[in-house]
Amino acid sequence: MAQVLMKDLNKKYDEVHAVKDVNLHIRDKEFIVLVGPSGCGKSTTLRMVAGLEEITAGEIAIGDRVVNDLPPKDRDIAMVFQNYALYPHMTVYDNMAFGLKMRKFAKPEIQKRVQEAAEILGIQDLLKRKPRQLSGGQRQRVAVGRAIVRHPQVFLFDEPLSNLDAKLRVQMRVELKRLHERLETTAIYVTHDQVEAMTLGDRVVVMKDGWIQQVGEPLELYTKPTNRFVAGFIGSPAMNFVDVGIQGSDGSLTAQGTGIRLAIPPANAARLGPYKGQRVTLGIRPEDLHIAAGADQAPYVFDAVVDVVEPLGSEILLDVKAGPNSLVARVDPTVRLKVHDGVRLAVNPERLHFFDTTSEKAI
Amino acid sequence: MVIERPWKRWVYFYIPLTVFVIGTLFPFYWMLITAIRPDAELYRSWRAVNNTPFWTLNPTLEHFKDLFAKTTFPHWLWNTFFIAVISTGISLFCGLLAGYALARLKFPMAGALGTSIFVTYLVPPTLLFIPLADIIRNFQLGNTPWALILTYPTFLIPFCTWLLMGYFKTIPKELEECARIDGATRFGAMLRIIFPIAVPGILSAGIFAFTLSWNEFIYALVFLSSPERKTVPVGVVSEMIRGDIYFWGQLMAGALLGSIPVALVYSFFVEYYVTGLTGSVKG
Numbered sequence: 001m002a003q004v005l006m007k008d009l010n011k012k013y014d015e016v017h018a019v020k021d022v023n024l025h026i027r028d029k030e031f032i033v034l035v036g037p038s039g040c041g042k043s044t045t046l047r048m049v050a051g052l053e054e055i056t057a058g059e060i061a062i063g064d065r066v067v068n069d070l071p072p073k074d075r076d077i078a079m080v081f082q083n084y085a086l087y088p089h090m091t092v093y094d095n096m097a098f099g100l101k102m103r104k105f106a107k108p109e110i111q112k113r114v115q116e117a118a119e120i121l122g123i124q125d126l127l128k129r130k131p132r133q134l135s136g137g138q139r140q141r142v143a144v145g146r147a148i149v150r151h152p153q154v155f156l157f158d159e160p161l162s163n164l165d166a167k168l169r170v171q172m173r174v175e176l177k178r179l180h181e182r183l184e185t186t187a188i189y190v191t192h193d194q195v196e197a198m199t200l201g202d203r204v205v206v207m208k209d210g211w212i213q214q215v216g217e218p219l220e221l222y223t224k225p226t227n228r229f230v231a232g233f234i235g236s237p238a239m240n241f242v243d244v245g246i247q248g249s250d251g252s253l254t255a256q257g258t259g260i261r262l263a264i265p266p267a268n269a270a271r272l273g274p275y276k277g278q279r280v281t282l283g284i285r286p287e288d289l290h291i292a293a294g295a296d297q298a299p300y301v302f303d304a305v306v307d308v309v310e311p312l313g314s315e316i317l318l319d320v321k322a323g324p325n326s327l328v329a330r331v332d333p334t335v336r337l338k339v340h341d342g343v344r345l346a347v348n349p350e351r352l353h354f355f356d357t358t359s360e361k362a363i
Numbered sequence: 364m365v366i367e368r369p370w371k372r373w374v375y376f377y378i379p380l381t382v383f384v385i386g387t388l389f390p391f392y393w394m395l396i397t398a399i400r401p402d403a404e405l406y407r408s409w410r411a412v413n414n415t416p417f418w419t420l421n422p423t424l425e426h427f428k429d430l431f432a433k434t435t436f437p438h439w440l441w442n443t444f445f446i447a448v449i450s451t452g453i454s455l456f457c458g459l460l461a462g463y464a465l466a467r468l469k470f471p472m473a474g475a476l477g478t479s480i481f482v483t484y485l486v487p488p489t490l491l492f493i494p495l496a497d498i499i500r501n502f503q504l505g506n507t508p509w510a511l512i513l514t515y516p517t518f519l520i521p522f523c524t525w526l527l528m529g530y531f532k533t534i535p536k537e538l539e540e541c542a543r544i545d546g547a548t549r550f551g552a553m554l555r556i557i558f559p560i561a562v563p564g565i566l567s568a569g570i571f572a573f574t575l576s577w578n579e580f581i582y583a584l585v586f587l588s589s590p591e592r593k594t595v596p597v598g599v600v601s602e603m604i605r606g607d608i609y610f611w612g613q614l615m616a617g618a619l620l621g622s623i624p625v626a627l628v629y630s631f632f633v634e635y636y637v638t639g640l641t642g643s644v645k646g
Contacts, residue, residue: 052540072543079544085537089559102546150545 259323
């Protein structure tokens, strides 16, 4: 069990600056998820923690040891890879025992630990098989088993669920979460899937172009994104963005876009004051848009035309057009609307987001 | 593959296959039949009434006996074997390490180095034997097995390196990364994880290297001179043709015995050999 500390971490390849000034304090027993689009530096960061990539500048400490110059084997970590990386010439048992054998554990101890891990993961019956005789889900379990027998200080996961089919992925996700609660080991998990990030992480780190964009608990990222990228990346369907101008008349502000005009709620007014006369980006989550009813105040309502209807069973996703702006609204499954129907939509005024158009930072 | 009409199967499959098999095996059959044909039949005129070129009614082992009694053929076999095994060993060892380094380690000029190794393989031995002869003379290795043991690797190492480099590249690098995290050093991961998985590749490199050195002709012809020091391919040709007389029976008996070890090696490892050329197992 240990904390992991990254200080001003940088990684440069010949021409690519893959990781830029990453500062991150991962607490003991925490499950932290690095998420971002491909090429954002999340895997490189993980591989630097593992010792598989050299650190160009900065420092990584596991527990209270700086590990910059330690080879992977001396860092007391275990890693699960996307392609499982099971040794094809060894049985499942030998795969799981390999790390312990390399560390010269006594045979009975190895046996005990492998049995224990196999029971936790429900793979006792597979111990004598070779990896090629296993299904994808079973291989994944073996790979996890191989990591947990070692009782390492930190678990590293590099997109471990990406090769599984959708159903199995959801199942393994739950199992990983349960496993983490049981083992209470610090874990760093890399994924490009924001759903995995939100469901697994105690805290989530959103990265883009080598920079950390935001670190926070899943719901904090969702409700208070620090910039437009995080706002758009977290949540599915993604947040709607509308380019609007801020206008003021007798103390109240309005956001005026083409085909859409909304009042700015008093809570946001103070921060948006300096932007009077300028353009900003308005962000509305799909669930914060609903079909207008009598209770909705007129300044928070606008007209749109239905473009596409996507019924998902538990909800309907309405793709609508308000002027040139395409928006997605998540509405009740009882709503009956057809393509080209006109619709009055209302926003939830407490849940509007505003972003600076140039810096893309949240206002 | 489903072919509905029988005649199509014959035209596109059985007949071409038969022609190919006959074409491939006929030289061996000719070698065999000539080796066991008595001299009287061998030197009979082609137009003679009782000429039977494709079979013999009086098989004899006379030529084999002569081969062992009157020539230094057993020496040749041993020389060829000794030289082939040692130079294959040297080449495999160097090729394994070089192939691994080129496939896995990041170092400046790795790509250029890989290419230049390959280019050396392309220099034809018929040119290279001239400078090599000079070197062999300077080191006073002429007419010793070491002349060949040390020159064969000049084409075997590039060959093994390239074959193994290609094979190592098909093995996911996560396997050894995982091993290194599991507690192995880079070298340990190479020995315990990568080499066992690369066995088919290593075997096919070894078989190829063995065959190439077993059959090698030009260096053996140039660097060895005394009859008892020769290898099979050179000995058979240089000692079985005396003046302008071809001792066909002994010649073919020698060729036949010389090709048996290679055939045995291939047939034992044919499965490994095929996977070795077509890529590694999937993780």
